[in-house]
Amino acid sequence: MTALGAIRCVWLRYFDVYRKSLIYGLVTTFVEPLLYLFAFGFGLGSMVGKVNVLGAELTYRQFIFAGIVGQTIMFQAFFEAAYGSFIRMYYQRIFQAIAVTPITLSEVLWAELFWDASKASFAATAVLAIGVLMGDFRFWGAVLSLPLCFAGALLFAALGLLVAAKSKTIEEISYPQYLLIFPMFLFCGVFFPLSNLPPYLQWLAWTLPLTSIVSLTRTLTLGTPTEPLAFAVIIVWLAFVTPFSRNAMSRRLIR
Numbered sequence: 001m002t003a004l005g006a007i008r009c010v011w012l013r014y015f016d017v018y019r020k021s022l023i024y025g026l027v028t029t030f031v032e033p034l035l036y037l038f039a040f041g042f043g044l045g046s047m048v049g050k051v052n053v054l055g056a057e058l059t060y061r062q063f064i065f066a067g068i069v070g071q072t073i074m075f076q077a078f079f080e081a082a083y084g085s086f087i088r089m090y091y092q093r094i095f096q097a098i099a100v101t102p103i104t105l106s107e108v109l110w111a112e113l114f115w116d117a118s119k120a121s122f123a124a125t126a127v128l129a130i131g132v133l134m135g136d137f138r139f140w141g142a143v144l145s146l147p148l149c150f151a152g153a154l155l156f157a158a159l160g161l162l163v164a165a166k167s168k169t170i171e172e173i174s175y176p177q178y179l180l181i182f183p184m185f186l187f188c189g190v191f192f193p194l195s196n197l198p199p200y201l202q203w204l205a206w207t208l209p210l211t212s213i214v215s216l217t218r219t220l221t222l223g224t225p226t227e228p229l230a231f232a233v234i235i236v237w238l239a240f241v242t243p244f245s246r247n248a249m250s251r252r253l254i255r
Helices: 003-020 022-046 060-091 094-099 105-133 139-166 170-187 199-206 209-222 228-254
Strands: 050-053 056-059
Touching (some): 003 022, 003 105, 056 060, 094 228, 139 170, 170 199, 209 228
């Protein structure tokens, strides 16, 4: 069996489990981003006027729709990888069970990352589709955003896998959740332009991956000016956290 074939087998195993609890999976995957969309996009959006992003004028609903795409990618990928992989590793011991078959541990971990990224991309696609149907997103811009969604989801899935590998108990996952993930959610341009922040916080926000994902999503779907720094930030985070997380989890499982 080739490496890609092995990864595909494990991915399909996760997909089969997902299908068996499809209603629960759809609720947990799609309800949260949709609630944010309706609460902020329609509720708060009706109270807020135009938003200026790098000289481009947007309605607040357009602005928040693109932000929720990035937020959906981050939450879905990180939590699926952090909690899901910890449960599969520590309680269910699925990684260890698959690794004693002809499928290697490296292939299992790649399949884990791809599944987590796929599931987050499904949810982000739903938000993009709503944006297109509502007339807020450009159709081809939303289509071109799909590779970005997967790359961003892979990044946050790797971050979640790293957290799972380093956490001794499932409760310890809460530390990076509250100290990194939620601050990104609040201060990386999802709900308001970064120009509203003090300069030092703007620079700090640009070192975090969610800022770049949200910025590029707005560029593709809404036509805002491109921030060249965004590409570099995503590439650096992906290049660092993906191999580091896989190595950390491999060491955790082999011990």
